[in-house]
């Protein structure tokens with residue numbers, strides 16, 4: 001048991017925005033003596049491909065379900081011996097579907113706790129006292145097509161919220177839910193709609209000259225809502241403390257150091273072991289095959305360069321020595 005964090009003392013808040021492509025993104029807003037400030041730089045969670053894997057498993061489960069349903073309809077009107085075979089097939093499909101479901105559950109849980117750990121570390125480094133998450137009940141996820149709705153499945157987010165509340169409580173950070181509406185559509189500085197210079201994923205306010213990644217400015221907006229409403233939270237039994245009203249106060253851009261500096265790869269990975277590719281002349285020139293390697297086990301002596309002997313069935317085609325490559 002840990003004591004509940006004091007919400008009203010929060011000066012720095014992290015806003016977590018749910019995004020369809022990765023699980024979430026976060027940004028920071030702080031309450032300074034002259035108003036709210038943010039550096040408008042966010043952090044995007046890297047799910048290491050688990051989101052794609054989940055979507056693939058979900059599609060696979062739906063496919064298995066559809067196939068089993070089809071066989072069930074067929075077996076209803078089938079003669080007995082055919083029906084027995086169909087039912088054996090249906091049993092196999094159902095077993096596969098159960099296995100896929102169990103696998104999805106495990107991946108979901110791993111994803112949720114990995115996200116929670118990283119988001120909590122981000123908030124700890126930033127010195128935040130509050131993490132604001134979008135209220136999932138007010139989130140509008142309809143109308144983006146089947147593929148995107150599948151990906152934005154709420155269950156993974158609900159698990160991530162629970163994991164985040166659990167992990168953050170361990171370091172004394174409170175998690176509050178704030179209204180989701182308009183978080184990535186309106187400028188945190190002036191509350192006017194953003195323009196989208198680079199399409200859906202970018203946001204820019206020409207008046208305040210702030211913007212950037214859509215999910216990151218949404219994080220600033222959510223952190224702002226948590227800071228402005230921190231004295232007016234309500235708590236339902238079994239739920240997170242919630243801010244229900246959206247207030248506005250301008251968030252200025254500042255260069256104050258709050259967010260952790262993103263780590264950079266120190267060494268560029270170079271692959272030196274790949275064989276160099278030589279184009280095969282004559283046949284389709286856009287298909288390349290690597291040069292055959294000279295081996296110590298080669299017992300075939302290279303042919304003298306003046307005579308070209310071509311053995312079609314031979315594996316090790318001798319090449320003239322000037323074409324050999326040192327790898």
Ligand SMILES: [Zn+2]
Nearest residue numbers: 187190205208
């Ligand atoms: Zn603005």
